[in-house]
Amino acid sequence: MKARGVIFNIQRYCVHDGPGIRTVIFLKGCPLRCIWCSNPEGQNPFPEVLYYEDRCKRCFICVAICPKRAIEARDEGLVINRQRCDSCGKCVESCPNGALEMVGEVKNAEEVLEVAGRDVKFYRDSGGGITLSGGEPLYQPDFSMEIMRGAKRMGIDTAIETCGHAPWEEAVKPLLPYADLILYDLKHSDPEAHKRYTGESNELILKNLKLIDAYGRRMIISIPLVPTVNMSKGVIDGIVRLISDLKSVEGVVLRPYHAFGVPKYRLLGRNYQLGCVNPVEGEELLYYKELISDALNVPVKIA
């Protein structure tokens, strides 16, 4: 195996990312910049330094040690110049308080598979497997491909969570033979709005959706429900229309917006674009669930 890739987490015992007990592999790098993204550390395709302000004792050892002089000491804590930083990790090593951490690690597929293989017995008893997530797994197609192919050789069930924004021939199509299930994100029906909230239009995404459907891979459509972005009857109806004719769609999962990702922006020294929005709960959530259930012939679940 040759392909290497950047991952930012391997999370075991996941129960809401496909059937059974699963290990989710989070790949770093994503073509979209969704303003509500709960894993902003998954967006850039390279390792990055996280700064935990509350753990920092302002000793500033890291400032002196940084070969790129990318860390600036201020009374309120550190400011990291992200342009200058080349993620060498010297500051992380030097920090006596655990205030700096590196997110993202370069690994080869074999290393990932070694971890994925550890829970094989749990997958078997529960009907689970691995799920590639991110970030965007199709952003690193060769790496993803090797992981999926390796997993299939080990008899492990595979799923991939994707936004669908990737070239068909180079990224999507080669992977399909090795994916038992595709969790396909649909965030908005309107190309313009899609571009406004994610940075890209949804044309490629919709094209791939139809091609995957024609190819005949099992799909579950995943819809994030984000206030101010897509939470209206019109938009949801629009998404429903996009999938109502597809034959490979086995279900829909609604993912209500939550704010758990917000603090991570701070760790990365970025601003959160969505602003202050309340999590989606209760009646409102059920309303959208029923809206979709009524229109489609497949089970609709809330993640």
Place this chain on the structure above:
Amino acid sequence: MGLTPRTRRIRDLLASTKPSICHERALLITQAYMESEDEPTIIKRAKALDRILTNMSIYINEGELIVGNQASKPKAAPIFPEFGTWMETQLDSVSERPLYAFEISEEAKKNLRNVFPYWRGKTVEELGLSILEGEAKRVFHDEDNPIISTLFLRNGVGHIVVDYEKVLKNGFKRIKMDVEEKIKRTDPSDPEGLRKLAFYNSASIVCDAVIKFSERYSKLAMELSEMCKDPIRKEELLKISKICESVPANPARTFHEALQALWFTHLIIQIESDGLAISPGRMDQYLYPYFKHDVEKGIVTEREAEELIQCLWLKFNEVRKVNEPPKGGVYGGVTMSQMITLGGINDDGGDATNELSYLFLKVDGDVMMEQPTLCVRVNESTPDELMFEAIKLLKRGTGKPVFFNDHVIIPTLLSLGVPLREARGYAIVGCEEPTTVGNAYGWTNAAFLNLAKVLELTLKEIKESPGIGFDELIGKFYEKLNYYVRHMIAMLNAWDLAHQERAPTPYLSLLVDDCIEKGLDITAGGARYNYTGPQGIGLADVADSLAAIKKVVYEDGIVPLGELIEVLEENFLGREGLRQKLLKAPKYGNDMDEADIYAKEVAKRYCAEVSGYRNPRGGVYRPGLYSVAAHASAGANTKALPSGRRAGEPLANNISPVYDLQGPTAAAKSASKIDHYLISNGTALTITFHPSVARSDDDVRKLIAFVRTFFRLGGFGIGMNIITSEVLRDAQRYPERYQGLLVRVSGYSARFVDLPKSLQDEIIRRTEHIL
């Protein structure tokens, strides 16, 4: 359907009743002893029990259908001065304890003060300490003693599952006939004859006392019935009167009689001695014939049967015991640990689950009180449905039930020489301890050996020779471990002899084979199987510490051993950087052999060493690896460790990891590397789950699969805390201990402990919402 109006009333009243101290038993036993000082101890004990059962206050509270009380009111703890008189120092403070306080009246204080002087020089505690000899005695009194061994020195032993079925089937009249037959056949000129006769005579006195006790309730119920104006209650009291007239003297004929007979049998064990963990065993098995018969014949409806079970459940919450004084500011809680075992396999090896297994789970969820505790025996034939209902109960946040693995426990018992049929019929005592039913005196919660403290003391010695290699260091640790195991055994054997001499329990002996057959009290070795079970605690702390020493001192050379030991003695003062490095070393519980190997090795060493000893009752020692709540008090007494743990912090719970970063599958795999077949006195992995992984039915099915996989990997038992918001608040305070705590939101990557406080608060709010 939940509680009935009756049981709801009883429950609410009980929930608002404060625990208190009752002096009656102490006064009665003192009088009885004073009047029979010249008689054999065992006769004295029998007469004392007779005196107590005949004269103690009895009550039948409003609405009760199952009757029988341990002390003068619900949640009142009787006092047992014959074991130790430590209560004497507690009279003025016991009501002021910040935790586990007991109300006490001035009259009770006065009366108790009057009786304690009589007991000086007569208690199990004093005799036990005077029997103890040599180095073990020094170790016992040493302030650095890593052995917590006083539970059975200062208190009764308990920790047993008696033969309830025998009482239900035969009744005490028949048991007495057996005893009388033995008396006839025992020749006083036989060398053992007189000793046996003393035992049989005591047993005979006790049988009569038990029957008289139930007759008192029969009479009381009759009197209450005569005065009662409510015709329905009047009828109920009349029925109670008839039932108590018949059982436990005679065989039980109905489900109601069986429950009442069970309760009297169980209750009197707790009046004879103050041992904890008197466990009713496989109630779904031995009660089932009565339940089935009555329901089929229309003697009770299922709803009536359910209400009777609720009444019994409430009774389990009436009995109380006072806990010992706090040590080093840490209050040890006392749990009565009346463990009921559900499911499992039957004599033929088939699935034993029945309607009662489900009904008991349901009733427990409706009653929602601490007692009884519950466990479910799991094997390949256990229906998923039973586990499903069990996990639904776990979601209520009480930690009940715990799951145990038949496929490990049965062979473990077989390896001790227990026949297959008895091994298949095992039940759990107290927390994690497997026992055969009705024939074993297991002393299962005999002591705790603080393994982490043993490591601390090893390092203290090594400070003088800091040049040693890693293997040599481990060798020194094992030497120290063996040293303390040996002295722990000496202590427990001393306490054992003291119980035999001063606190025989003729009533308990009637309910455990082969005491009657042998003519020997259970304290003297009358039971068929005699074990003593001390637990090792802090296994994960030791594994983490050894792995950290290996990495930081020997591999990376970051700090010399001698310096590290000094840093630990100073509790990492000014050395936070080094502590962070130690924390980053491989940790047990993350499915990494680098640390797991030490958990496996240390567990093996501990088990092998303990298993090599025998007790004075002719049985062997059985090692356990669990901690109940002792990991907190033992932690308070343990200095900083190479694992990165600071001085005074709690030790690992059971065989659970301390620093678990990878979640439950990794923890389960790490734990399964330990050879669980060696841990014959019991163990369990405890895993904390956020309710977000147990929300939907689908989630619950994944938890079932998780348990099954852990058991296929060779796990002994597993306790799952599906947590409450309180635990999350604890995680906010001690983030290091909750590294692996999962809050699972699909497609989202983070650990609870990494979130800022405001978001943690939000999750806590949502947790309350989910529950």
